Amino acid sequence: MTPTDSVADLQSVLSALADPVRLEMLRRLGHAAEPLACTALYDTVTKATASHHFKILREAGLVERIAEGQCARYRLRNDAVDALYPGLLTSVLTAANA
Numbered sequence: 507m508t509p510t511d512s513v514a515d516l517q518s519v520l521s522a523l524a525d526p527v528r529l530e531m532l533r534r535l536g537h538a539a540e541p542l543a544c545t546a547l548y549d550t551v552t553k554a555t556a557s558h559h560f561k562i563l564r565e566a567g568l569v570e571r572i573a574e575g576q577c578a579r580y581r582l583r584n585d586a587v588d589a590l591y592p593g594l595l596t597s598v599l600t601a602a603n604a
Contacts, residue, residue, distance in 0.1 A: 512567045512586070513566070513567030513568075513583070513586050513587055513589075513590050513591075514565065514566045514567050516591060518565070518566050519566050519567070519568065519587070519591065519594070521566075522562050522563055522565075522566035522568055523566075523568075523598055525559065525562070527548065527550065527551055527555075527556075527559050528559050528562060528563055529598070529602055530547075530548070530550075530602075531547040531548060531559060531560075531563065531569075531580075532563070532568060532569070532582065532595075532598075532599060532602075533599055533602045533603060534546065534547050535547065535569065535580060535581065535582045536582060536599040536603075538581075540581075541572050541579035541580055541581040542579060542580060542581075543577055543578070543579055544556065544560065544577070544578050544579070544580060547580060560580070563580075567583060567586060567587065568582065568583060568587060568595070569581065569582060569583060570582075570583050582595070584596075
């Protein structure tokens with residue numbers, strides 16, 4: 507199994523990127539030098555809604571969850587996504603930051 511095996515098909519990745527809340531979560535991760543606590547990635551939705559968005563992002567293979575006790579941190583999976591879809595995540599995040 508390669509690291510890119512857990513990255514979803516293009517339609518699923520694009521669908522995950524299409525939601526404004528998930529896009530903002532990814533934008534914040536894109537600016538981070540290290541994995542961020544889940545609470546640092548959302549502020550406009552409830553915890554339950556955020557959990558749903560995190561699940562979609564994980565299933566698409568866009569983020570990795572790192573468990574730390576009762577807290578979780580997330581990081582972008584730039585390399586894995588870029589290996590399958592070169593430049594996609596960079597382009598989307600650049601546009602989101604504009």
